Amino acid sequence: MSVDLIFVVAGAVAVAALARWRGWPAPLVVTAVALAASFLPFVPNLEIDGELLLTATLPPLLYSAALNASFTSFKQAMPHVRRLGVGLVALTTVVVGLVAWLMLPDIGFAAALLLGAIVGPPDAVSAAAIGRKLGLPRRVMTVLSGESLINDATSLTLVRVFAAVAAGATVTVWQGLWEFVLAVVVGVGAGLVFGFVLHAIRLWLDDPTVSSTLGLLMPFGAYILAEHLHGSGVLAVVAMGFYVGYNAPRTSYAQRQHDKPLWRSVDFILESFVFAYVGLQFPDVWRTVTEHNGSGVLVVALVVFALVVLMRPAFVFASYAWGQFWQRLRLRRWKHSVEAHQKDPTSRRARPVASARARRASMSVQPTTQAIQQRVLEPVLSVRERIVISWSGMRGVVTLALAVALPELTDHSIGDGHVETLIAVAYIVTVGTLLVQGLTLPVLIRGLGVTSKDQTARDNREVARLRRLSNEAGIEYLRVKQERWVAAHGEIGREAFNRFSRGLLKVEQGATSGENDLDKVQEDAAAGRMKQVSYDELQALSRGWLSVRRKVALEQSRVGNISEEVMRDLFDAMDAEELALDTR
Known part of the structure; x- marks a missing residue:
């Protein structure tokens, strides 16, 4: 099993790397190649417990998505996200459950609703990959990623309730609502506690390697603890990621630079494996279809597929109007x-x-x-943007993992081959949405011309305004420092200070000559050619200058004058400047 797993991961990463190199959507290519490879006799047939699959893949993927998401944008888009992540999942559960029950009355109403809850949550990984490559507007990406952060919690809660009913327990509507409230409160609470602890460690521990390693492990702890307390492990990980990501500007630049490539690598490996695993399950599903009334299972799967595809645009447009x-x-x-x-x-x-x-x-x-x-208005979405969101309902790992875990979830109470039927339907819906919607989504985006040109122009205006404000704050900082330097170093200090200040201002304005000016002054100080002015003092002046600019960017972002994404881009640039200070 371990050798097979390594073989599959290595193959998935290789295919995904090739797809990225060619500019293709990696998740879809990996799924298609895995589907084709599953017929080869030497390709292993992986059998992984659904609970294990969820526990091993969901926490890091969700934490990474929340860590890099903008909490401010997420909060502004919350009306859209709440409608899709909670309302659409619940509606899909009911409609799919009713239709499946009418078509397969022998499985029971609870099991039919369980199927609806399993196919309810879309997976935004493939949609996000396509959207980033084609330059979708940030507000669309926020809705899609925000939906994926909370719809899994809704689905898992509904699955837990209907699995208990299918296993023979009596659950009232009020008990189901209490289960949902408990999942939200306990999950968010556990996530915030873990996020607070991890952020405190990141501030206290001056070792990015150790703190980043803890960041890899603690999402699993938050997920497992929340689930043990009957809360939502998904919301725990999401809350933890939002807390740590929102407070990341207060940590060291080394910590931020260490986190980004680490989580990109983790996401790349896990996403490649997950979509390969989806494709490799095809032979087992096909065997199930042929052994259990193949034509009937296919008809049910196609009807459920049509429902989940058609319900989404109807709900998106109706709920948006409301x-x-x-x-x-x-x-x-x-x-x-x-x-x-x-x-x-x-x-x-x-x-x-x-x-x-x-x-x-x-x-x-x-x-x-x-x-x-x-703060009062939710982001406006054009008709074209709503069409793109409507067609971005691909299912993924959560649907497949929940389907695989059906026997354990229902305590093997669904018999007579019905479990295999439900798994087959869920799998066909997952692969169908990935291939049909995923392959046509880029064509749809290009055809509609949904781009982020207006957003880029707004970002440029925000950057220009922030540069003006940070320049003013920086000049005031330099003015105060200049008085102290002249008092401590006399005219030699004034000359060095003026030369160094001009270099700082050039760097802030993006001029390449500023780095040369800074290097020349620091070389003179390090060689002792500037009496009484030390290299360490110039370094401290540079760090103070960066601190002032970071403070302005953070304040402007917190009060909503610039977007959090723009603030993070500016922090990346300033982090690179500080790295240059340490390596100059």
Whole structure:
């Protein structure tokens, strides 16, 4: 088993590497190659327990996605994400369950609903890979990734409830709702505790290798503990990832630079294996279809496939229209609150606005009107963007792992070949959505012309505004430092300071000559050609300059004047500058 696993992982990574080199969507290519390879006699047939598969792959994949996601963008897109991640999964469970029960009444209504819960959650890995390559707008990517972060929790909770019913337990509607609430509260709580501990370790421990290794292990701990406490392990890992990622700007630059390539490698290996595993299961599923009323199973699978594909666009457009209606009501209420505050700040209707303004008044940077409105309005999605989201409903590892784990989940209470039938239906839906939707999604995106050109222009404006603000803050920092340098080093210090400051300003503006100026001054200081001015003092000045610029970027992001993604890009650039300081 271990040798077969290594063989499959190595082959999947090789195929994925080739696909990335050729610019093809790696998850789909790996699945297609694995499907074809599954017929070869020397290719191993992997049999992995569904619970083990979920526990081994979900925590790192979800944690990495949450770690690199923008919490601010996620919070703004929460209405979209909540409707798709909770509402659509629940609706899919009910509709698919009813249809499957009508077509296969012998399996029982609970088992039919269990099938609906299993095929309910889409997997955004393949959609995200295609979207990043083709430059989908950030708001679309946020909706897709945010949906994938919470829909697994919804599905797993529903599976847990319906599996108990299928096993013979009596579960009322209120018990099911309590199960969901408990999963959310315990899962999020456990994740925040683990995230707080890991962030504290990252701040205290000046060893990126050790802290990153702990970051690899702790998502598994959060997932297992939350599940043991009857919470959602998925939400625990997501909450942990959001907490650590949101506070990553407060850690050292070395920690941030260490994390990024590490998690990219982990994602690459796990995603390659997962999609290879999906393809390699085809012979077993085909054998099940032929042994258990093959034509009937295929008909049910095709009907369920059609349901999950067609329900998504109908739900996306209908729920978006409903959300826009409520959004207009919220905006009207916000405007009335602002008007009430302007007329009488002490009135009850103005209290929410007044308290919010009081909190913002304590900040060093005031948010713009646009940033305030972004807290009230959910991101607007065009018709073309909604079409892309509607067609990005590919199923993945969660659906397959839950299907494989059906016997254990139901305590083997579903007999007479019905378990094999449900597994086959879930598998056909997974592979069908991956190949049909996944292969046509790039064509759809290109045909509709959904790009991020407008977003790039906005990002450039935000960067220009932030450069102006950070330049002002940096000049003030240098002015204060200059007075101290002149007092300590006299005119020699003034000359060195002015030369070094000009280099810093050039670097901040993106001029390549700035690095040469900095190198020349530091070489003179290190060689002793600048009396009383030491190399360490120049290094400290550079680090202080970077600290001021980081502080401005972080403040602007926290109050909503720039996006968190832009802030992270700027931090990457400043981290590279600090790395150059350490290696110059």
